[in-house]
Amino acid sequence: MIEYSLDITERKEAEAALIESEARYRLLAENATDIIWTTDMNFQTTYVSLAIEQILGYSVEEGLTLNLENILTPTSCQAAKRVFLTELVTEKRNGEDSPRTRTLEVEAIRKDGDKVWLEIKLRFLRDVKGRPTGALSVARDISERKSLQAQFHQAQKMEAVGRLAGGVAHDFNNLMTAVLGYCGLALHQLDEGDLVRQDVLEIKKAGERAAALTRQLLIFSRQEALETQIVNLNYIVVNLKKMLRRLIGEHIELAAVLAENLGTIESNSGQIEQIIINLAINARDAMPKGGEITIETANVVLDRDYARQHLDVTPGPYVMLAVSDTGHGMDRETQGRVFDPFFTTKEQGQGTGLGLATVHGIVKQNNGHIWLYSEPGYGTSFKIYLPQVEDEAAPTRAAETATQPSSGDETILLVEDEKMVRELAQHVLTRAGYTTLPAQHGPEALQICRQHQGQIHLLLTDILMPGGMNGRELAEEVIQLYPEIKILYMSGHTDNIIARQEMLSPELNFLQKPFSLDALTKKVRAVLDSSWTFPANEHRS
Template identity: 55%
Template sequence: MSLRLKTVLIMGETLVGLLAFVYGLTTIRNAGWLLVGAGVLFGTVCLLLMERLVLSPLARIIGDVQKVEASGDLSMRVTVRGDDELASLATAINKLLQALQVAQEALRQSESRYRAFNEELERRVAERTAELAAANRKLESEVAERIRAETMQGVAYRIAEAANHETDLVDLLRYIRQELGTIIDTRNFYIALSDPEHEMLHFPYYVDENLPAPGFSTTRARKLDRGLTEYVLRTGQPLLATDEQIRELVARGEVVPLGPDTRVWLGVPLMSDGAVAGVIAVQSYASPAAYTPDDLDLLRFVSSQIASAIARQRRNELLRQQSAAIEASIDGLAMLNADGEYVYLNEAHARMLGCASPQAVVGKPWRDWYPPEEVARFEREVWPALLEQGRWRGEAVGKRTDGTTFPQELSLAAMPGGMLVAVVRDITERRRLEEQFHQAQKMEAVGQLAGGVAHDFNNLLTAISGYASLVRDALPPSHPSRDDIGQVLAAAERASNLTRQLLAFSRRQIIAPSIVSLNDIILNLGKMLRRLISENIEMEIIPAPDLGAVRVDPGQIEQVLTNLVVNAGDAMPNGGKLTIETANVRLDAEYARQHVGVAPGDYCLLAVSDTGCGMTDEVKARIFEPFFTTKEPGRGTGLGLATCYGIVKQSGGHIWVYSEPGKGTTFKIYLPRVAAQPTAVPKREEELPLVRGQQTVLLVEDEPAVRSFAARILREMGYSVLEAANGSEALNLATQKADAPIHLLLTDVVMPQMGGEKLARRLKAIHPEMKVLYISGYTVNAVVHQSEIDEGVAFLQKPFTTAGLAEKVREVLAS
């Protein structure tokens, strides 16, 4: 029976019983209260029935279900009692639990299989992920290496390209630093090049944070030491060293600390031709981790390119310098092919050939630039020697494009492939200078000969003219022999003039220089010079207003000017113009190079120009030679210009002649300018009358005739004369007469054993008040070595006359 039917039957039976009970009570008591009590009773009964029949079994079922839920054990079952709906519910729950248990087992098995699959999948995914990660890392490394390699190759390529095109080493090194800065820190960067020959280390490019603005240097250099740079040079190995490692190197004595402390230093050798040529280095003052071994590898990789670039650039620079030197050379350089055609020549060679540019010569055969006789000589002598020895050197005659020829020094060298290198030097100027030098040597030799002859003649002429004067003075005025003696004296005077000119030419006459102005000398002689030339010659004097001073003997310059004016007058027999002018000039090194013996500097110019007949080159080559003249016999001695030459040379100057036939002649005299102020040129004074004397004169002369003549004149004038043939005799006499005064020493300048200058110094120690008068034809010591006597020293030129000796002695004693 179902639970619902049981419940209805029980509730019906209970209700009937309650209604019957209520009805009975109604009859007894108050019906209302009975109904209330019946209702309560009915409800209570219903609740009890519900608890017993429904709620308790249901609670048991719920409890069993909660136990299953709490334990999770689906194998537990709900207790089944009876066969009512609750039992069916319990049975159904048990079936559900059974089904759930089966499903749970299936799920557990499925989960186990899934877990195993998932674990396997995760394992495989992890393995694959690891493989992919490793592959990715490998790929990233390969990509990074590829990028690094491409970057390094790019840097190396651009450096090599820059080395091929960059003409300036500093610009190249600046570009190298800029390129390296794209991959490493180059704030402190330098390249050092070793110069072992001079033990120097040069830094053509040095960038450092410690340098003042602009922060780089292109001229740093120092002596080789034992720094980090030298360590790399010495070992030939790259070095990456932190500050700690640097201290270890210092402690081991490997290096010496130089410059500011660095936190890390990286240097790599620059190899060139198998040797260490330099070092490229970077450094950091901030962090020891600024550079890594990878940076070292990078720098080492590009160092070869940098070394090659620097070497190539330096070779190119050397080639450019050599090319510039070749183009700037005054020597010609040419290259000819196997056919003898010019393929290259420099500007100098083109100018030698009279061409505006080398292109005018390129492609033409060498035969076009030599005269036919030279071409024949080359084929006969030069080419066989060149083929045999590979080179030839000698002189030749070249031909210009206008047909003129010029002497040249030629050096030829055969090259592989039949090429020929020629070095050509135009020796026209050298030939001219050699001719000047040979002329100067010839003049010097002739001068020495003339000086020696003049000196000996002066001694003879002194005796001849002296004794002739004595004989003439001893004869009465009406004696017929006085005219004969006069002719002897006139001849001696002419001979004396000749010897004076010879001495002037040989630069052995005594000079008394002073600081003067050439303008003063010219203006003082103006009227006299006018009388030396004919009236149909116009004479113009053009003095420079600001002319400097010169140190010369005024009398000698007067003689030079007189000789030049006389020659100019003779060159203009039909009239013309004579110009005398002065100027301040500066002779530069180029002028000095073209004129033998000239030193660059400031000079005063004295120029004498005429519009006369002029001279040929042959005449100009000999005009300064003694006794050479183009005048008719009897009109000249040939010593005028030779005298001018000697005087100018003895005064430290130079004389040059410029002349063309039919156009006239200009003589230019250059005398060294001095800074001192000029003194006035003294006027010529009238001759003083002879005055007798009573003083003691010590006469020292090695020539007996001259000594005898001078002693006789002095004694006739009242002087007491002590005679000595040389310095030793003079010293003995002076010692013997030490208590007696010697008022004047009259001595020759050049004597055997002891010269006059030395004798005077020694005698001054014994007789300090003694005056000195030198006599000589010329001096070897005072003139040849010093070319002058000091200002204030008295001198009398041989040959001298009775009056000349008397005047000079009185002048010196009275001074």
């Protein structure tokens, strides 16, 4: 009898090490926060880790029955398959010694129907002969990152469009100042019964409507100067309810859910009213067959987690204003453009497309945030968050009396780069009895100041001008030559820096273009009669 023995110690040790290694890697996979995923060459799942429950809502058992078509949106599924096949061809061409890991972003569908963005790192699995048998994927939830990217791109787009809108409004306001001004001059010279007078009045009305549109553009671009006060949203909603009921019609129900002890905000009450009215009109138009509009207020605290997920949000206490409807809702494409100026889904002639753009501009100018929630067929909700402030009295400007005089005999230095506006203002002020010294820009105005014999009582200047000197800088130079001079700024818009420096505060006199002839002469007279002096802190080194 022949006995034969074989020492298999090394094999047993290798098997034990393999089992230990597999257990270790399985432990890592099961505890990973990313989904570890393997599929065969037909895209059928062969292994999935526990993270699928947290990220996609499926159990591991359910995950094993899924393939790409069950998990990804159609667009992402096609993109993933293209990447898979492209990489397969590339590796075959380059040889198995050069395997690659490919990263792609796809949109997946959770078990509950919600969508999430996944970043997938993909690599092929191979058998002992080097032939591809499937793919190993590591999938990470990047929904928060994609949301912040979308918010950032939207903010960039709105900023660019806002700059364009503000520039257009500024130039257009100069033109409308001339149109409305010369209309006013013509009306002063026409008798009540003159047939031409009615034509001029129609021109004036059209000009005023155009001026109203540019005002909305300025609001959207956050370039309209604001006069603010302490505001309670509940008071505004209550005061508007009767008017809103007439506005939305009898076929729509209006409900108000107002929080008790609501905090206050610092804003412009007229613009808050405009927000509510514009959102109510938008809701009404989404429900031609009737429905319900709900206006809600609440005290909320936006914490650090919320701020981390929403661009430009500062944690802290806010007052929320929500306007919701039961209308037809919006798809994603519409939601992405809903705040763009002149974008509208209404029929031609049914709207300007500035309503929601105006709302966006007002909210941003008040350091607030607006979020849109909508699903096609399930209605829309706009939620606005405005910073809460302590309830203290806010300084307000004294109202100008309606009976104040508008003529005089003082000398006015008029600085305006737009020829039509400059000539119109000079004509009006001269007719009102003033001596007017016109200049096109700052350097020319300073030259006039140095050459003029006598007193100059008022500097009436545009804020933004060519020539290397703006209105603020000009005022600082002129005050050195005429310490008692009064300053009145005018502009077709105020940029963000000017707005932050409170161009409408009591220390700074401001006239918004386009202005009427009466508004110009009354404002000039009011500034000349005031005790205003150029603030010491306005001087720049």
